[in-house]
């Protein structure tokens with residue numbers, strides 16, 4: 494039997510679709526899944542693509558089915574299962590084989606795994622894949638980390654399956670070891686903020702303006718034709734229009750208001766904090782998911798404190814403000830995500846290419862949008878800019894949209910409706926553009942209680958105030 498060019502382990506939602514995508518693009522692929530019945534089901538449903546798929550039930554069969562040196566994609570549950578799978582795979586691998594972890598790994602694990610295989614004749618690639626089920630099947634965004642040499646060996650197959658934007662591949666090598674998984678993590682952090690902000694606007698329209706799910710869906714549908722055009726707005730419109738197949742009303746009204754999370758949002762925030770980069774909108778989004786899960790506490794608290802008393806104007810200028818507010822806050826979240834990547838690039842020696850990252854997020858991934866094309870243009874003109882909002886195009890957009898964000902946050906606060914991500918983005922802008930902040934008082938307090946010292950505006954070489962030990966200065 495003709496051997497496969499590539500192998501894939503893990504036929505869950507993502508792996509199965511990725512395997513079909515790989516086969517469809519003319520590649521012969523061997524597949525393996527821990528639960529072998531899933532392999533049989535997958536093969537039985539592969540239709541015309543079955544000719545290019547070799548289903549395997551044992552590791553021996555799987556390895557034998559792939560032409561060496563073998564590229565092997567692992568697309569299974571992240572964490573310990575990946576280490577166990579590599580352990581299980583290793584005795585069968587031979588010189589030159591490449592192990593590609595395509596799941597949502599923590600990039601610290603990727604760096605460790607990369608090191609563990611270094612010098613063994615085997616190579617490790619950590620590859621972020623975004624686009625969910627549909628993206629995996631028809632074209633995801635692919636973020637690769639590893640050696641450029643190992644990428645060169647798999648580039649053809651990866652670019653053949655990736656999404657395209659204006660005929661450009663949404664797939665790129667981004668740097669060594671954990672670079673790809675780090676970028677995917679921040680992609681997800683931004684995804685959290687984007688989703689939370691859309692959710693907050695939904696809340697203002699539902700609870701503050703009394704709009705129904707289908708009315709809000711129609712509003713989002715209109716916005717999707719403008720500057721907010723994006724996959725997340727598009728699916729929000731669809732979700733809000735859907736009816737409950739097991740009841741009478743809109744589907745969304747029947748869904749429990751507790752958000753799940755698998756870790757990437759939290760990791761984004763942890764890394765931002767470790768790198769000392771403020772990512773306040775992403776932090777707010779992660780915290781909001783945690784608060785959403787405290788359902789019983791929220792129910793009890795509403796009984797004590799009451800529900801939101803106020804109203805939100807969502808007609809005419811009010812609606813325009815909501816659209817622009819979402820746009821301004823979204824800029825804040827993306828600026829923060831890119832700033833985290835920029836700092837990580839220095840810290841981990843990756844030279845992450847910001848314009849390329851923006852480029853490969855324009856199609857295929859969950860945060861894909863027209864807006865990312867504008868980010869690509871801005872970073873291409875100024876690849877080393879410290880913050881996206883300092884580029885001429887984005888500073889102009891922020892200036893235009895900020896008054897709306899301010900009015901919306903003020904109205905929400907007055908009404909008692911929660912807008913943690915929108916208000917974090919607003920405070921971020923307000924803090925970032927404040928040349929004279931208030932940390933002088935913090936420095937004075939620190940010096941007062943702990944003799945920590947401060948720098949003076951006039952540059953004089955005195956570093957303590959007229960209190961405590963500073964009395965002697």
Ligand SMILES: NC(=O)C1=CN([C@@H]2O[C@H](COP(=O)(O)OP(=O)(O)OC[C@H]3O[C@@H](n4cnc5c(N)ncnc54)[C@H](OP(=O)(O)O)[C@@H]3O)[C@@H](O)[C@H]2O)C=CC1
Nearest residue numbers: 503504505506507508527528568569570571574596597625
């Ligand atoms: N769903 C999504 O939208 C996206 C998911 N991802 C990431 O892709 C990866 C796969 O996700 P997804 O396809 O959604 O997950 P699924 O839950 O659909 O499938 C999980 C897969 O992992 C396998 N698996 C679980 N534990 C082990 C183990 N200990 N040893 C071997 N195999 C194991 C399962 O095998 P078995 O059938 O035997 O249980 C199954 O093939 C994850 O890292 C996820 O975070 C990335 C982008 C988008």
Ligand SMILES: O=C(CO)[C@H](O)[C@H](O)COP(=O)(O)O
Nearest residue numbers: 623624753754755756757859
């Ligand atoms: O990577 C993804 C999308 O880009 C996955 O769908 C991921 O599961 C999303 O994160 P969470 O489950 O924490 O919402």
